[in-house]
Amino acid sequence: MxxxxxxxxxxxxxxxxxxxxxxxxxxxxxxxxxxxxxxxxxxxxxxxxxxxxxxxxxxxxxxxxxxxxxxxxxxxxxxxxxxxxxxxxxxxxxxxxxxxxxxxxxxxxxxxxxxxxxxxxxxxxxxxxxxxxxxxxxxxxxxxxxxxxxxxxxxxxxxxxxxxxxxxxxxxxxxxxxxxxxxxxxxxxxxxxxxxxxxxxxxxxxxxxxxxxxxxxxxxxxxxPVSNPPVEHLDDILANARVFHRRWGVWPMEGWLAAFAERGLAVYDAATDEWRRTGGGQRRNFENRIAT
Incomplete structure (x- = not known):
């Protein structure tokens, strides 16, 4: 004690x-x-x-x-x-x-x-x-x-x-x-x-x-085991990123968002200032030895 x-x-x-x-x-x-x-x-x-x-x-x-x-x-x-x-x-x-x-x-x-x-x-x-x-x-x-x-x-x-x-x-x-x-x-x-x-x-x-x-x-x-980026959490991350953006005016987790975009899983729409799921791409796990 x-x-x-x-x-x-x-x-x-x-x-x-x-x-x-x-x-x-x-x-x-x-x-x-x-x-x-x-x-x-x-x-x-x-x-x-x-x-x-x-x-x-x-x-x-x-x-x-x-x-x-x-x-x-x-x-x-x-x-x-x-x-x-x-x-x-x-x-x-x-x-x-x-x-x-x-x-x-x-x-x-x-x-x-x-x-x-x-x-x-x-x-x-x-x-x-x-x-x-x-x-x-x-x-x-x-x-x-x-x-x-x-x-x-x-x-x-x-x-x-x-x-x-x-x-x-x-x-x-x-x-x-x-x-x-x-x-x-x-x-x-x-x-x-x-x-x-x-x-x-x-x-x-x-x-x-x-x-x-x-x-x-x-x-x-x-x-x-973890994925990098964490594709299994794609929908959570996009939804939470929108919550964060509404509260603070900036996008969080930018590295992950960019990685999702590279894999065709998400896209940034400049007209609406919004990240959204594309529905495309392969949801593969990319194992990494440390969590981000």
Whole structure:
């Protein structure tokens, strides 16, 4: 448990990926700081309860209003609401694929205490583990630290502030409950895959936030097959891109939209300023070793 006045909640949303979730939960047993509460939001997945049964977590069943569509924003908000109700003063969101390093929570807490007068989203370095990774013990994973090169990775014990809000990622981040309340959580207009985390960053920027990159708050992303671009999420991404454009006046996920256009799956109509599905092209999976 934490010491002092900080009461820290971890929030994990899950649908499937049971082996990944089990490894995450096992890792928290070796954390230098244990979460005061860990909320696992089971998105239309009743089997999550059995996976978490031997761990000190609360499983929160969640069903959206659109069958078959994962409502990631609403699920995160539901987990945060449960954590706040449990008395949390700090929220740590951790993707189900991520194994926390032993000092992840400790470093988030120390960084937040040191910068308590600032409005910040706290993000730690993430290492993407390769397909053939066989070691998953959080006490040993430090040997494989190789942070994603597109994000800052300060040294152990260091915190680097940045105004480049588009580098924010939701797979591992922390925020005080006071700041969470001021932002109102994730915008619930996003359904399925893509856009809701970039929207959250835009909202934070609009409200005067910066990112604090927290050295030593390592997470290790377990491999799973992905497509690049994620053609299986084409319709979700196009719909969410339109939501984002209406809210902020710019198009998000431009790399993916361009890749869809190259494959004949989507087209930009300059006359209407709209991206839309073409109905053509081949929906092939392009596997990549890291998620975008």
């Amino acid at each position: 934490t010491t002092g006045s900080e009461r820290v909640a971890v929030i994990t949303i899950a649908s499937g990926r049971h082996r990944h979730l089990r490894r995450q939960l096992e890792a928290f047993a070796h954390s230098t700081v244990r979460p005061d509460v860990h909320i696992v939001v089971a998105m239309d997945d009743p089997d999550v309860a059995a996976v978490a049964a031997d761990h000190p977590v609360r499983v929160l069943p969640f069903s959206g209003d659109s069958p078959g569509v994962l409502q990631l924003a609403e699920a995160r908000n539901a987990g945060a609401a449960a954590a706040v109700e449990a008395g949390a003063s700090m929220l740590v969101f951790l993707d189900v694929d991520c194994i926390p390093g032993p000092t992840l929570l400790e470093r988030y807490i120390r960084s937040a205490v040191a910068t308590e007068d600032l409005r910040l989203l706290y993000c730690g370095p993430v290492t993407y583990l390769p397909r053939d990774q066989l070691v998953f013990d959080s006490r040993e994973l430090h040997r494989f630290v190789d942070p994603h090169p597109a994000r800052p990775a300060p040294g152990q014990g260091q915190t680097q502030l940045s105004s480049e809000m588009m580098l924010f990622w939701s797979l591992s981040f922390a925020i005080t409950t006071t700041d969470w309340a001021s932002l109102g959580g994730f915008h619930t207009g996003y359904r399925g895959y893509g856009g809701e985390d970039t929207d959250f960053a835009m909202s934070a920027q609009h409200n005067g936030f910066r990112i604090a990159w927290v050295g030593g708050a390592h997470a290790f992303h377990q491999h799973h």
